[in-house]
Amino acid sequence: MSPAEKEAVDAFRRDVVEPSMTSLVMIDFWAEWCGPCKALTPVLEKVAADYATKGVKLAKVDVDANQFIAAQFQVRSIPTVYAMFQGQLVADLSTARTETQLRTMLDQILRQLPVAGEEASAEAELEPLIAMGEQVLHDGDPARALSVFEQLAEMAPEHAAVIAGRARALIALGRIEEAEAALATLPDDAKGPEIASARAAIALAKEAQPVEDLSGLAAEAAATGAMEARYELAGGQMAAGDRDAAAATLLAMIAEDRAWNEGAARQRLLTLFEAVGLEDPWVSAQRRKLSAILFG
Structure with a gap:
């Protein structure tokens, strides 16, 4: 290897291979005399800028000035565009000549590789x-x-x-x-x-509106069994932050008449579940009670 070739290899390792350890590097093999290369360059630069936060970089290799590097990659025609990650070629992007085509190929690659861009790093911190x-x-x-x-x-x-x-x-x-x-x-x-x-x-x-005399409304609902009073009671219990009592009131209503007011009690209970969070253990426990009423 001549001194010039060694210098080219060192530069390629510094500018392309090392960045590829954490980023997806698009390698654009081009030449000044190549018309299609000049047409592709703005497309590559725009997409690289748009995808920078996703961990994508663009490296340009002039094949006239870097004939040894081009030969190592068996570049026979230009423009040739490869994608490198962690020092390995992972895709040939040469067929992508439009912004849409290039974005589609990059999206497919990024879904398959653990490329840590700024967005992923920021998300990990948050x-x-x-x-x-x-x-x-x-x-x-x-x-x-x-x-x-x-x-x-x-x-x-x-x-x-x-x-x-x-x-x-x-x-x-x-x-x-x-x-x-x-x-x-x-x-x-x-x-x-x-x-x-x-x-x-x-x-x-x-x-769910607050109720001034919640205990009084509870006594009325218990005495009369009126669905309207019990529904209002459940709303007051939710407004007071007593989700256990609200769920118990609504479950009892559903058990008695699930079709009342077009299923209003069940709908309110489901909204309560969603407000608490469907993955919450409390919701899971209440869902089991609801299932026992509906399907038991």
Whole structure:
């Protein structure tokens, strides 16, 4: 190997191979005289810029100045574009000549490889902090939970789980309009258990009104057995934060007449489940009770 070839290999190792240890590197073999190369260059540069936070980089190799490197990769025509990860070629991207084609191929590759881009790193940093906020909220300290989620919102203002967590803390503090405003910043098609829980909690907060004399209403409902009074009682129990009592009231109503008011008791119970969180152990226990009533 000549000194020039050794220098080219060292430069390739520094500029391409080493970055590929953590990133997906697109290697563009090109030449100044190549017309198709000039047409492809802006496409590669735009997609590389758009995918930078996903861990994608672009490296350009002039085949005239790096004939030894091109020969090692058996480049017979240009433009030739390869994808390298952890020092190994993982795909031939040469057939992708449009932005859409290139994006499609990169998306397929990124789904299969553990490429750690900025987005993934940021998500990994946020996950334990979000979990801490959720635990504080679950433990019954919405004021502290709100403080946690507001700090997270400064770090990731558009993160769906952060927005939903902040909204649920606001709901627990009775600040419903602020919670609605927070959720309104999310796209209409935003999904996820935290978002569904926050939206259900707002629906409950609007529907389940506080009752001044809850014990008196409970006595009336017990004495008369009127479904309307029991339904109002369940709403008052939910507004007071007594989910156990609310669930017991609604389950008893469903057991007696599941079709009452077009299944209103069952629907309210399901909304309560969603507001608490479908993965919550409490919800799982209540679901078993509901199943026993419906199918027992």
